[in-house]
Amino acid sequence: MKRKLIQQMRNEWRSNIWMCVELVITGLVLWAIFSTFAVLLHMHQDPEGYDLTDIYAGNTGTLGEGAITFTPYPDSLHNEHTDFETLLTNLRNNPYVESVGAGNNALPYSYNYSGNLFEANINGERQQYGGNLRHMTPDMVRTIRMKGLNGETTEDLAQMIADGQTIISLFEASRYEGNPLEWRGRDVYWSYDSTRIEHIGAIVAGIRRTDYEPIFNGMILQRQPEQWVPDQVAIRVKPGKGREFMESIKAEDLEFGNVYITNLQSIEQLREQAHMNANEVIRTMTVSAIFVMTAVFLGFLGSFWFRTQQRVPELALRRVNGATRSDLFRRLLGEGMLILMMALPFVAGLGGLLLYRTDISAELNIPFPNYILWTGLPCAIGALGLMICAGILFPASKAMKVNPAEALKDQ
C-alpha cells in the first residue's frame, strides 16, 4: 500500500514538488509567526509585582502666572505642594475611593526613557545596575500594592520608600554579572557621581511600560523628591466601583488652587494605548498566518481537484475492488501528508540553521529560553496539516461519490 502510494507520488512528481516548495515556504513563515506569538506570550506572563485592578490614573498640571485662573499665594505657607495635598485629600474623601497615590513616571504604561546607573562592589568586583528611573510617594506603593521578591509586604516597601531607601527591580542575571538578589541591603553609588550613596532596600518584579516589555529591564524606584509636584496620580477605587466613581467626579474635584488633574482614565485605557504597537504586530502576524494557511488550503484544493478528476477510473477501480469511501479519503489524505513529510526536513533544517546561526534573543534584546522558538515548529506543521486536510476534503468527497459503473463505462 505504502509502495503504491509512493509510486503514485512519483507519477505526479512535478506538481508534488511545487506543493512541497510551497509548504517549505509557508512552513517557515508560520514557524516564525507562531514563535513570535510564543515570545509575546512568554513576556506577557512574566510576574508583576503590583496589582492594577480598580486603578484610575490621571496627569497633574500646575497653572503658571500667565494662566487666567492663576491664584497668587497669600503667604509662604501656601504653594503648589499644599494645593496638591488638598486635592489628594479631597479625592480620598470620595466615598468610592480606597486610596490615592502620586509620583513621577510612577505607573506602569508610562513611557519615559529617563534612566541611570548604580555601581557597587559585589564579591570584590565592580558591578553596574542600569534602570528606568521612577519616583513615588509611599501612598503610591500602597495604591498599586507593590510586593517584594523576598516576601516584603506592600507596607514594608512603602516604609522603605518613606525612609528614603531605593528599590530596584529584578533583572536578568545572565546579562549582568552576579545574582540580582545580592544587591538587596547594599549601599551603592551612582555612576559618574560616587558621592551619592543609596541604600537598596528591596528587589521587586519591576514596573513595565508595556506588558510585552521584558520584565528584566531594570527599574530604579525612589521617593518622590519634595521639590517636584508629582505628574501622575493613581486612585484605587473600591472593588467594582469604577463606574460609580467616574460618575461621581465633578470638574471641581479635579482642581484645587493652582493644581489640576487631567486625562483621568482607567488604567485599562492606558494599557490599551501602551499596547498599540504590540497589537499592530499581533494583528499583522495573525493576518499573515491566515493568508499563508488559506494559500495552502487553496493550493491543495486546486491541485487535488484536478488530481481526483484525472484519476476517476483509478478510484472507481479501487471501489470495485472493495475499497470503502474512507479508504479512498485516507489514500488521498496520505498523499497530502506525504508531501508535508517531504517538506518537514527542509523546514526544520532551514529554520534550525537560522536559529543555530543567530542569537534571536540577543538580536531582539528580549531574554527568553531558546526552546520557545522551537515550539513554533509543531504548531506550524499542525496548522499546515489541518489546511491540507481541509483542502483535500472537498475533492476527496466528490471522488468518494463516484459511481464505479459510470466511471468505468468508457474503459
Next chain:
Amino acid sequence: MRTQPVIAWVTVFGTAMSIFLIMTMLTMQMLYTMPIAPETHRPRMLYGLYFHMENSGSGNSGSGPLSLKRARQLYNGLEGVEAVSFQNNNPWRTDVKGSTGETFTANVRQSDTGFWDIYDMKLLEGRIFTAEEVEAGTRVALVSESTARRLFGGEPVLGSHFLLSHVDYEVIGVVGDTNPIATWAFGDVFTPIDTREYGNGFWDENFGNVSVALLVKEGVDFDKIRSQVKARYAGIDSELAADGYKTVYHEAPFDQETVSQGMSGSNITPDTSSAELLHGLIYAILLLVPAINLSSMLHSRLRRRISDIGIRRAFGCTRGRIIRDIIAENFLVTLAGGIIGLAAGVVFALLWDGLYTTEYNEAIHPSLTMLLNWRIILRALGACFVLNIISAAVPAWQASRMNPVEAINAKK
C-alpha cells in the same frame, strides 16, 4: 474557465487575496510617504530631529529631541532650502475649553511662521500669526474647523477667547481639519512656538521638544543639505568642548521615507535597510505563495489542453505565440482577481480604522481620494502582472516545447 468553475473560483480568490494584502500593505506604507494635503511636498522634505552628545572622559552621554537653540543653530538659513519650520516634536495633547463650556483634549501644534510656508493648510478665515507674535510669545491661536465648533458652537470664532491648558488664547484664524496621516502638519490648535529660554521649547540649551521641517528647493541634492548640517555640528563641538562633550552626528536631516518608518532612537543612526528587507520579504511571500498555486493549477489545466496546443502547433503557430497566448489568458484571470482584491482593499481601508494607527492614538480614516491614488493602483496592478509572469512563465514555456505529434496524441 467556465468548464472548471472550482478552479476558476480558487484562482480568482487566491489572486484577489494576494492583491488585497499587497494593496493593504502598500497603502499602509505609502500613505505616510506620498504627497497628501497638507503635506504636499513630502518628496522634497527633510526633517531635523534629535541631538546626541557624549563625554569621552566620563563615558556619560545624552540624547533627545532638540532645543530651539540647537535646532536654529543647525538648520536655520541652510543653502538650497526653500522654507524651514521649527515646530514641536509631537502635538502637545492638553485640555481646551471655549464658550460652550466643554473641556476636551486637543492636539496643539506649536510652530513658527515657516510652518505655514511648508504645509498647504487651508485657511478658512482670519490670518496666520506673524513672526513678531512668535518672538513675543503672543497668546494667539488658529483652530481647526471641527475644534472651533466644539469650542464655540455656532458663535463667531475670530477674536473669541478660549482656555488652552488653563491659559487664555485669542483665536485669529480657522483652518480646515487635518488628517493624522499628515504626521508633521496634523493638529487641532496651532499656536506660536515658545521661544523663551527654558520655556516649553527647552529642557536645557541642548535638549527640548523641537523638530525641524525643511522644504528643499527643486533639484537640490539632499546630501548637499546634510553636508552643511554636518559642518554645523563641528561648530557646536567647539562650544561643548569646555565641558568635555562632543556631538555625535547621525546623518540628519532625514527624508520622508526614513521618518515614516519610525526612528529607532535619538542616539542611533536610522537604518532603513532592515525595514526594507522585511517589506521585500513580505511582498515576495505574498507573490510567491499564490504564484506557486496558480502555476501548479495552470500546469494541470494545460495538460488537459495538450491536444489543442498540438493542433495549433501543427498549423504553424509559433512557440512564442503559444507562450504569449497562455500568459495573456492567465493575465486576464489574474487581473480579474486583482481588481476584486483592489476593491476589497479600498472598502476594507474605508470601513476599518484599526488598520492605521498613529503615535497620537488617533483613528485615521483615509479618504477615497487618498486610497484611489494612482501610485497605489499602479503598484497593485504591477503586482498582478508580476504574479502572472511568475505563475505562467514555466507552464507556458513547457507547453510551447511539446512535440506537436505527441501532443495531438495526448501522450504527454
